Amino acid sequence: MKRWLPWTIAGALLVALPFVYNAPYPLHIMVVILIWSFAYTSWSIMGRFGLVSLGHGGFMGIGAYVTALLWNHAGMSPWLSIPMALLASATIAILVAYPCFRFRITGHYFALVTLALSGIVLQVITATRDHTGGSLGYTPERHQGGSSIYALQFIDKETWYLIALGVWAAGIVIWYRVERSMMRYALEAISEDEDAAAAAGVHVTWEKLKVTVLSAMMTALAGALYCQYQMFISPDTVSGISISLQMVFAVVVGGIYVSLGPTIGAIITILLAEVLRISFGTAAVGYDNLVYGVLLVLFIIFLPKGILGGLMEARARPQAATAAQPKASRA
Amino acid sequence: MLAVTDLSKQFGGFTAVDRVSFTVGKGEILGLIGPNGSGKSTIFNMISGTLTPSGGAIAFEGREIGGLAPHRVTNRGIGRTFQIPRPFRRLSILDNVILAGFYGQGRHSKKAAQAAAEQALDLVGLPHDPHAKVDGLGAAGLKKLELAKALATAPKLLLADESLGGLDEHEMNQAADMLKRIRRETGITIIWVEHIMGVLMRVVDRVMVLDHGEKIAEGPPSHVARDPRVIEVYLGTDTQAADAAQTRIA
Missing domain, CATH: 3.40.50.300 (P-loop containing nucleotide triphosphate hydrolases)
Incomplete structure (x- = not known):
């Protein structure tokens, strides 16, 4: 019971926030952080098991574009088109990942295959510019009369904040569900030694495929939400290689093995991008990617568990040391 | 057979x-x-x-x-051990064996897997301590763990x-x-x-x-x-x- 108390208080504060403090710009930044936190959490659900995908920009793009295109061209409500987008993204995930897992393409090679997926989705969006607007971007049509639950469009930021908060919280819950499941045991084992995992009875391909599809669908949902919130999507902002790399960067910086690591990563990356944008304006376009790249290298070398992971480890270390003492003497 | x-x-x-x-x-x-x-x-x-x-x-x-x-x-x-022990170092000793108990016996319940794991650890003479890490084991201990993993699959x-x-x-x-x-x-x-x-x-x-x-x-x-x-x-x-x-x- 006590364990839940801090979570409940934090949750209540987060829910209450927009009713107390609703200045548009900070609220906007919060919504963006929550949506990206969810996307990064989605990536980390498989990334933490050594399944480093550079294709998640592709899944995010599928989520955003399928939702927007079905709305504009078929008048389909996002309540229907988002599940379809998730299904599309799951299908693509299976098409790409199954052959990889079946033929044991792992590590760097898996990253490269998925990297191609990011590129392909970006190219498809650009090439079908008659329908998708290409690199100029795409805008879902505004529903007549502003806010509408049917169209999943809301004028006020408070509603969006609450939606994003709910989805983000669901992402964290899924993270914990995976953490406590037997699937985690299997995936940890697979990430170390696929043969030994198979000898223990683990269906290696199936376990990897499950987590990949879960992660891809969550990422597509993040893309769809981003689209509905921003009401403007372009290949550069929701798909492609740079978005995929940004996910890896944010998660590594925040902490890949901890539940709130991706969230910390999102806060840092988005605040960084905002600071650069505000202080340098258009002169700094692309600087954030440069900074990401340098920081990514530094983090992988000096703080591989990320900021939150590193902090938690530093806090746990003195306790673990004292706890290990009697055991060591017994051995 | x-x-x-x-x-x-x-x-x-x-x-x-x-x-x-x-x-x-x-x-x-x-x-x-x-x-x-x-x-x-x-x-x-x-x-x-x-x-x-x-x-x-x-x-x-x-x-x-x-x-x-x-x-x-x-x-x-059919359970097997590997010539050179191949433990999962990111899992505790107990979790290594629970994993084998769960997936090796057709994924029934974690409880049953836990019981199978404890039984297997008893058979080979390793402790059940849920926090004991693989890194603490020597050559003989790793062989025991390898055996416990195979036994937990109920071969x-x-x-x-x-x-x-x-x-x-x-x-x-x-x-x-x-x-x-x-x-x-x-x-x-x-x-x-x-x-x-x-x-x-x-x-x-x-x-x-x-x-x-x-x-x-x-x-x-x-x-x-x-x-x-x-x-x-x-x-x-x-x-x-x-x-x-x-x-x-x-």
């Missing part, structure tokens, strides 16, 4: 296993010996599904298992790629006694692969000797140890060494 017929494996032009046939009866401990590169591990890997046979048949409880995926073989009831047939090299004499004897005890307490059938003859001969009911992928002898340990071909393969023509080995076995 296990019937292997004309089992062969070629790697390119090299024949690692050449039409080997043998059977193992329920509750038996069969020793599989031979010098390095004689095909012991290849046979093991074909039975456990890691390698697909080039020819021949492997029937387990009357059903063909040759070419089946490794996890399916495990689920059919009817255990393929023990023991290879006691790296253990001292006392530890070797302990490991051998453990296999004997496991058979006594669980009734599991065991195939034990080894290239050191001495300890193995004390424990097994029957022994099969391989050389260059072919079976050169099979029978009770005392009989096989006197076989001139085995002596030649194993001990060269140095008769003094052969005599010494025989006295040790006896």
